[in-house]
Amino acid sequence: MVMQRRDFLKSSAVLGLAGLVPRFAHSIASTDTDWAASFAGALKEDPRLLGWKTPSADTFGTEALRIEGKWPAALEGTFWRNGPAVHDRHGLRCQHWFDGDGFLQAFRISGGQVNHRARVLNTPKLTAEDEAARRLYSGFGTHVPDGAPVRKPDDMNVANISVLAHHGELLALWEGGSASVVDPESLRWQGFKSWGQGLEGVPFTAHPKVDPDGTLWAFGYALGAKHQLVLYHISPKGALVKIALVPIDAFGMLHDFVVTDAHLVFMIPPLVMEMGRETSFIDAHRWRPELGSRVLVVAKDDFEDRRWYELPPAFGFHHGNAWEEADGTIRFDQCLDDDASLVFDALRDVMRGDLDGFGAAFGRYAQISLSPSGGASMDMTADGAEFPKVAPSTVGKRNRYVYHLGVAGGDDWYLRSLVKRDLNKDRLQAFDFGAGKIPEEHVFVPSAGSNDEDAGWLVGTVLDYQREVSGLNVFDAQHIEDGPLATAWLPYPMPLGFHGCFRSGLV
Amino acid sequence: MKISLSAMCLSLFLFSVPVLAGDLVLEVKGVRSDQGDVLGAVHVRTPGVKFPSRDGEGTVHNFKTLAREGTITVVFKDVAPGDYALTAFHDEDRSGEINSNALGIPTEGYAFGNDATGFMGPPKFEDVAVTLEEGAESVTASGSLMY
Ligand SMILES: [Fe+2]
Numbered sequence: 216m217v218m219q220r221r222d223f224l225k226s227s228a229v230l231g232l233a234g235l236v237p238r239f240a241h242s243i244a245s246t247d248t249d250w251a252a253s254f255a256g257a258l259k260e261d262p263r264l265l266g267w268k269t270p271s272a273d274t275f276g277t278e279a280l281r282i283e284g285k286w287p288a289a290l291e292g293t294f295w296r297n298g299p300a301v302h303d304r305h306g307l308r309c310q311h312w313f314d315g316d317g318f319l320q321a322f323r324i325s326g327g328q329v330n331h332r333a334r335v336l337n338t339p340k341l342t343a344e345d346e347a348a349r350r351l352y353s354g355f356g357t358h359v360p361d362g363a364p365v366r367k368p369d370d371m372n373v374a375n376i377s378v379l380a381h382h383g384e385l386l387a388l389w390e391g392g393s394a395s396v397v398d399p400e401s402l403r404w405q406g407f408k409s410w411g412q413g414l415e416g417v418p419f420t421a422h423p424k425v426d427p428d429g430t431l432w433a434f435g436y437a438l439g440a441k442h443q444l445v446l447y448h449i450s451p452k453g454a455l456v457k458i459a460l461v462p463i464d465a466f467g468m469l470h471d472f473v474v475t476d477a478h479l480v481f482m483i484p485p486l487v488m489e490m491g492r493e494t495s496f497i498d499a500h501r502w503r504p505e506l507g508s509r510v511l512v513v514a515k516d517d518f519e520d521r522r523w524y525e526l527p528p529a530f531g532f533h534h535g536n537a538w539e540e541a542d543g544t545i546r547f548d549q550c551l552d553d554d555a556s557l558v559f560d561a562l563r564d565v566m567r568g569d570l571d572g573f574g575a576a577f578g579r580y581a582q583i584s585l586s587p588s589g590g591a592s593m594d595m596t597a598d599g600a601e602f603p604k605v606a607p608s609t610v611g612k613r614n615r616y617v618y619h620l621g622v623a624g625g626d627d628w629y630l631r632s633l634v635k636r637d638l639n640k641d642r643l644q645a646f647d648f649g650a651g652k653i654p655e656e657h658v659f660v661p662s663a664g665s666n667d668e669d670a671g672w673l674v675g676t677v678l679d680y681q682r683e684v685s686g687l688n689v690f691d692a693q694h695i696e697d698g699p700l701a702t703a704w705l706p707y708p709m710p711l712g713f714h715g716c717f718r719s720g721l722v
Numbered sequence: 723m724k725i726s727l728s729a730m731c732l733s734l735f736l737f738s739v740p741v742l743a744g745d746l747v748l749e750v751k752g753v754r755s756d757q758g759d760v761l762g763a764v765h766v767r768t769p770g771v772k773f774p775s776r777d778g779e780g781t782v783h784n785f786k787t788l789a790r791e792g793t794i795t796v797v798f799k800d801v802a803p804g805d806y807a808l809t810a811f812h813d814e815d816r817s818g819e820i821n822s823n824a825l826g827i828p829t830e831g832y833a834f835g836n837d838a839t840g841f842m843g844p845p846k847f848e849d850v851a852v853t854l855e856e857g858a859e860s861v862t863a864s865g866s867l868m869y
Contacts, residue, residue, distance in 0.1 A: 364839040366868045367827050415829040437825050460824060
């Protein structure tokens with residue numbers, strides 16, 4: 216085809232916007248060390264590392280799991296879990312826990328029987344790599360030599376952090392790009408979720424918050440020529456109500472947030488993405504304690520109504536809850552550490568089989584208060600804590616209880632106990648799983664017929680690394696120190712993951 | 723006067739077109755469907771204009787063609803020697819412009835010549851451009867659409 220010159224088309228102009236996506240290439244973690252061999256060698260000596268081993272297949276399914284104890288007949292529904300699992304593929308082992316491709320698990324609970332299904336998520340990223348029969352994309356902390364160019368964040372989307380069921384839709388959550396729509400029956404990846412025109416590929420957090428009325432609040436952190444925080448307000452029916460882009464200076468990783476009845480609260484650590492350094496995502500960040508932590512508070516009903524607070528430097532992943540006192544004071548909690556060594560070192564070292572310092576790098580339970588006059592204070596306990604959860608009915612309101620994993624028995628290598636924290640009495644109840652087991656996040660599931668905040672169950676997974684099997688626990692939330700009411704045991708071990716959710720129906 | 727005018731026309735003809743010009747062949751690969759159009763532009767290095775310009779400055783050729791799955795080839799005849807950088811995109815919804823999300827990241831497939839990529843921004847003109855040498859019959863600028 217031969218064409219003559221035409222009048223100017225808008226095409227050429229808009230291409231000026233293209234390519235605003237970082238291309239991560241060299242990583243300081245990339246050395247000649249053979250990570251897979253190093254991990255395999257360490258696993259022979261240390262059975263705890265089973266939690267970071269790639270599963271033996273891409274799909275799993277078992278009907279009628281063996282149940283130890285008595286499963287409560289009233290607890291029916293689906294417990295979903297997500298986490299990185301494909302740590303090894305095409306001859307390359309990931310160099311950070313956050314880089315393995317997502318792996319969705321469904322525990323279907325009905326009539327006192329539990330069925331299990333699991334599947335590696337067939338994202339476009341993994342599909343492209345399987346077609347090429349090699350790793351193509353560098354990730355959070357992994358360097359892939361001679362990889363494919365990353366033109367947009369979803370090119371490297373591994374959908375591996377969490378899972379959300381909202382208005383009948385099942386979403387596998389990442390945070391660097393879109394949420395992924397997953398078929399709840401087949402567990403197959405179906406497509407990237409767009410919340411509206413022009414929102415395709417805009418980052419969506421792995422930790423959206425759901426008000427008791429079903430309203431969904433979410434954020435995304437978009438790093439680029441300018442760093443921006445994306446704010447989402449989504450109706451109980453899954454429709455976008457409003458969105459805002461907030462420019463943030465000295466911005467970097469932001470994993471979680473909290474909501475009160477009236478506000479969104481963002482604890483922004485001084486972990487700053489520094490442009491111009493060509494490296495892996497996390498290695499492009501620098502810990503800058505001199506900046507301190509900043510708290511951004513945004514009104515739910517007006518995203519332009521924003522105020523800032525300052526706190527000492529701290530880094531953490533997860534919050535439990537937030538609420539507002541009558542005088543306007545905002546209180547919230549977070550599992551916090553003094554620095555970000557967890558994400559830089561411990562979560563990377565484990566991938567080559569090094570668990571030294573792993574437990575010590577986890578944060579402690581902390582409470583933060585923001586006064587209407589502009590003051591802020593932080594009260595950090597000595598209690599190692601991670602994966603805090605609250606009753607869904609208390610989101611944004613004053614909660615009495617927080618459930619989290621904790622350190623037990625002086626064995627601080629990892630979070631080994633399940634803790635119920637009573638904020639009214641400053642009292643803890645705990646169940647120590649003991650050596651040989653690694654518990655994961657347990658979520659609160661309310662039971663019918665009582666308004667007590669803790670009337671219900673805690674549901675979550677555990678890895679028994681000595682017997683090399685995983686199980687699903689159910690605790691009576693009012694008596695967690697008694698241990699699980701029942702555990703449904705899988706005939707195989709599952710890799711340790713991150714977050715789950717429970718739904719009384721399929722989704 | 724008559725003669726000298728003819729002579730001048732002849733000299734203009736001789737010196738302006740056929741001797742130095744060649745064909746600029748543009749290849750847009752990886753078109754994923756027959757839906758919509760493929761639009762493209764040829765940019766030249768232009769003082770004071772940042773590549774790729776947002777307002778069309780610095781472009782010397784533009785094309786629009788029906789999308790066809792696979793590779794689309796466009797030839798501009800009699801192009802003067804120089805450096806030419808290809809940009810193209812697949813306008814699947816026929817909006818006439820490349821769709822972008824709220825962050826400015828394109829949501830339709832786009833291509834740069836030489837499949838050049840940038841770091842935290844578009845690639846450099848030098849990495850995208852091909853050179854049509856003096857006396858060369860043609861040069862091919864090629865890029866794959868990435869969706
Ligand atoms: Fe998380």
